[in-house]
Amino acid sequence: MSSPSSAVPSTLPTAAPVPSPAAAAPEASAPAVSAPVGPAPAVSARVGSARGVPAGPTVAELLDFVRRTAEDTALIASLPLDPEGRTWVRLDGPRGSEAWLIGWPPGTGTGWHDHADSVGAFTTASGTLQEHSLAVRLPTDGWKTLELTDGVDRERQLAAGQGRAFGQNHVHEVLNESDSVHAVSVHAYYPPLPRIRRFSRTGAVLRLEQTEVPEDWQ
Numbered sequence: 001m002s003s004p005s006s007a008v009p010s011t012l013p014t015a016a017p018v019p020s021p022a023a024a025a026p027e028a029s030a031p032a033v034s035a036p037v038g039p040a041p042a043v044s045a046r047v048g049s050a051r052g053v054p055a056g057p058t059v060a061e062l063l064d065f066v067r068r069t070a071e072d073t074a075l076i077a078s079l080p081l082d083p084e085g086r087t088w089v090r091l092d093g094p095r096g097s098e099a100w101l102i103g104w105p106p107g108t109g110t111g112w113h114d115h116a117d118s119v120g121a122f123t124t125a126s127g128t129l130q131e132h133s134l135a136v137r138l139p140t141d142g143w144k145t146l147e148l149t150d151g152v153d154r155e156r157q158l159a160a161g162q163g164r165a166f167g168q169n170h171v172h173e174v175l176n177e178s179d180s181v182h183a184v185s186v187h188a189y190y191p192p193l194p195r196i197r198r199f200s201r202t203g204a205v206l207r208l209e210q211t212e213v214p215e216d217w218q
Contacts, residue, residue, distance in 0.1 A: 056096055056191060057097055057188075059120070059121055059165040059167070061094060062093070062120060062188040063164070065121075066121050066123040067161075069125075070123040076184050079101050079184055081103045082103070082105065086105065087102070088102045089101045093189075098189045098190070098191075098192035099186065100188075101184065103182060104185070106176055106178045107177070107179065108175070109175030111173055111198060111199075112172070112199040112201055112206070113197060114138070114170055114199075115189055116194050116195045117168050117191070118189040118191055119167050120170070120188060121163060121187070122185050122187040122188070123163030124158045124160050124161070124185045125161075125185055125186055130155070130156075131156050131174050132155050133155075133156075134148065135151075135152050137169060146206045146207075148205070148206055149204070171206075193214060194213070195211050195213050198211070
């Protein structure tokens, strides 16, 4: 993935900070970026409901699912592990959600990305994962480079049995920073991921590098 220039044009849109969320609570809202927007859906709200269409799981239900699945020691042990790269197996998530069991060799990570309009949750089943995230709502389309203001970075460490839920357009990267211990985690999203936007970052500058669709990872 290429890195953007360190020069920051004065015309870049700016992402404003929001108060730090409680360490154990899902992020339920985020501020506007260069234009006012409404608050993100509450984390307990159902996503994807419409007249005649069954409602999907809430993010609380997704978090409960990944926590319970992470306790299935036989399932966790069945995941093939590769010292050279991440491995994953598709799971059946609750009520039409998309779920994955993922293995993380030491020193691997996702890079910066979001999950578009899907909400989600993940829990570490073994080892320890580090999450870096941004407490901002990014524009959904029409930009390539964004300047982040101070105070938008969040960081949390998730040991085995610990997890978190998140709302739509949540921007983060997840890493296994251990130099010797493999990690395994369980993830769930609803609706099933329509796309993933991938970003590079140089200092305060976030750059949209590519957009992936399900065919790219399934």
